[in-house]
Every structure is written in structure tokens, then in C-alpha cells.
Amino acid sequence: MKINNFSAGPSKIPNEVINTIKGSIENFNNLGYSILEISHRSSEFLDIVNNSKILFSQLLNIPSKYEIVFLQGGATFQNSFLPLNFPNLNKDIIFLLTGTWGKKTYDDFNLLFANNLNNITYNNHTLKQLTEEISLTKQDKMFLTSNETINGIQLRNFNSFNKQLYIDMSSDICSYGFSWENVEYVFAGAQKNLGIPGLTIIIFDPNKLNVQNIPSYLNLQNHLDKNSLFNTPPTFSIYVLYEMLNWMKNLGGLEYIENLNRVKSESVYAFLDSHEEIIQVPVNDEFRSLSNIIFNFKNKDYDKAFLEFAKENGFIGLNGHRSVGGIRVSNYNSITINMIDDLLSLINDFILKNDNK
Numbered sequence: 001m002k003i004n005n006f007s008a009g010p011s012k013i014p015n016e017v018i019n020t021i022k023g024s025i026e027n028f029n030n031l032g033y034s035i036l037e038i039s040h041r042s043s044e045f046l047d048i049v050n051n052s053k054i055l056f057s058q059l060l061n062i063p064s065k066y067e068i069v070f071l072q073g074g075a076t077f078q079n080s081f082l083p084l085n086f087p088n089l090n091k092d093i094i095f096l097l098t099g100t101w102g103k104k105t106y107d108d109f110n111l112l113f114a115n116n117l118n119n120i121t122y123n124n125h126t127l128k129q130l131t132e133e134i135s136l137t138k139q140d141k142m143f144l145t146s147n148e149t150i151n152g153i154q155l156r157n158f159n160s161f162n163k164q165l166y167i168d169m170s171s172d173i174c175s176y177g178f179s180w181e182n183v184e185y186v187f188a189g190a191q192k193n194l195g196i197p198g199l200t201i202i203i204f205d206p207n208k209l210n211v212q213n214i215p216s217y218l219n220l221q222n223h224l225d226k227n228s229l230f231n232t233p234p235t236f237s238i239y240v241l242y243e244m245l246n247w248m249k250n251l252g253g254l255e256y257i258e259n260l261n262r263v264k265s266e267s268v269y270a271f272l273d274s275h276e277e278i279i280q281v282p283v284n285d286e287f288r289s290l291s292n293i294i295f296n297f298k299n300k301d302y303d304k305a306f307l308e309f310a311k312e313n314g315f316i317g318l319n320g321h322r323s324v325g326g327i328r329v330s331n332y333n334s335i336t337i338n339m340i341d342d343l344l345s346l347i348n349d350f351i352l353k354n355d356n357k
């Protein structure tokens, strides 16, 4: 049976990338050995690191003053790594909380910053109300989660906030382009649009780095000085990132990808809205995520029944996060228009089947 993987992460890897990786596992670049065996000190691996950084800069149009570093520990590690390396944030950062992941980051920061931090919590604001409320606060800097993977809430208008931004972009990095004008630090776990777990990418303005006397692995300056090779890095995860970036470039870059993501997500939301008598989409139009589309059936029994029906038909990863339930369609870059069409037919079949009962 054909499997359609809509998982929120780790998530679908494009077939083209899987095929390239298959070849590299057998024999990387005709070197006669596997990518799995590559030494992180070899010139071949150094090329992978440097070329990935170049591809990243090109795709995301990153200004030259920014640095890119590859780390481990997942996005969650950033919740302690970031405040340890930027202790001055204690004085001047506010958090914009739009969901579960931002709250986790906020709580971890507060542990290190003696509960000194303030937040604005999104509560069905309009974007205008939110920007107004933010503009009244005194802090220069703001943390936000650009896409709340569990809650399906996305913020893409970074320039509408009058703050220097620190952003968790784990679930929507490289799904659209943006201006770096007021962005100081971005982090993202790789396991959605950038490949597989084990790798976290950070992109930051090194002039803001305020390094203290902290243990060596925790010190960002060490990772920067050693070009992400301070200790043994997750070589395979970095290689997969490299192939994902090549794939995005060959597909047509972020403009093309963003457009595709828009077309796909708009067709899902339009379908869901056209069935509002039985389906509920809890996120307001302005904040609806292109990356994670959340909904539930008004009849609670239908959620479980639909997920079972989906699984029987080869559709996996559609369950909402265990903390919220419901259905979640993760529409990452690797999801094709055909997959979305097939999914909408599946939901339609489910509705017809149950309406006739």
C-alpha cells in the first residue's frame, strides 16, 4: 500500500532526496566508502559543511553579517543555550507566546533568569491588536515561535514588530522568505523542513554575542571559531541537510516553495471551511499556519474514527499532538500537491461514509 506521511516531525523526506542518500550510503561521491563512515575531519566533510552554509545563505537571503552554526541537542537545547550565551537578554527581552513551544522556552529562560521575564500571550488577538500591544512594551527584544507546530498558529510578518527578534523557526524555516532587518537570532531543529533529527541550525548576528565564562560545549564562541566542528558533529544529519538544501534550490528556491505551500494549504483550508457544519478549524484566518493545519470534527467520536480510516488507507501522522488531540495536517515542503489532493478525497470519503449512517 502507498503510504502518505503527514507527520509533524520527523517528517516526510522528498523521494528525490531519499534516492540520492541511498546512493551515498553505498558509495559517497565515488570515494568507495559510505557517507555513514565519513570523518568529520576530512576535506570532503568540510565541503559539505561549507556548501550547506552557502546554500542556506542563498536560499534565505541571509545578509553577510550573520553566522550559521550547526549544533546538537534539538531545538529544546536552545532554551538553555541561548540565555547562557546572551545573558544580557535578562534585561531586555519580552516573550510573545502563541502556543506550547514558546511557553516551554519562556519557562526555561525564566529558570536561568530568576523569573525576571515578561510575556504577551496571544488570545485571539488580531494582528493589529497584537502589534499595538507589543509596541507599548519597553523591551528592545522579543522572542517568538514563528510557527507553533502543535497549535497551528503562524507569524510571518516579522517587520510589523518594533523589536529585535529571537525566533524559534523549527517548523517553518525555509518554507518562505523573510527580511532579516530586525532578526538577531534564529534556531531550528532539522527534523521538519531540513531533514532528520540530531541537528539544530542557528543563524545569528555574532556582534550581539556576549559570551561568559561557561563550559566549553555550551559556549557558542567555540562552535563559531571551529566552524561547527568543535567536537564530533552529527555528520549524517548534516549531510541530509545538505541534500535537502540542494533539493530546495533545484526546485526553484523559496519563492517557488512558498507559493506551493500557499496553494496546498489554501486548498486544505478552503475544503475544511466548506464543511463547517461538521468540521471546526480553531485558528483565526490571520494566523492560520501554512505548515501545520489543525482541525477537529464537531462530533468528537469522528476524530478517532477518521484517524483509523486514514491509517487503513495508508495516511499516517495525521493525529494532533497528544496534548490537544484532533487532526493535524503537516504541510511541509516535502508534501506534494498530489498528496494533498488524495488527503482531501480521503476526508470527503469519510464524510460521505458517515453522513449516510
Ligand SMILES: Cc1ncc(COP(=O)(O)O)c(C=O)c1O
Residues within 6 Å of the ligand: 009, 073, 074, 075, 076, 077, 101, 145, 147, 148, 149, 150, 168, 169, 170, 171, 189
Ligand atoms: C516549534 C518547535 N520548537 C521546538 C520543538 C522541540 O524540538 P526538539 O524535539 O528538537 O527539541 C519543536 C518540536 O516539534 C517545535 O515544533
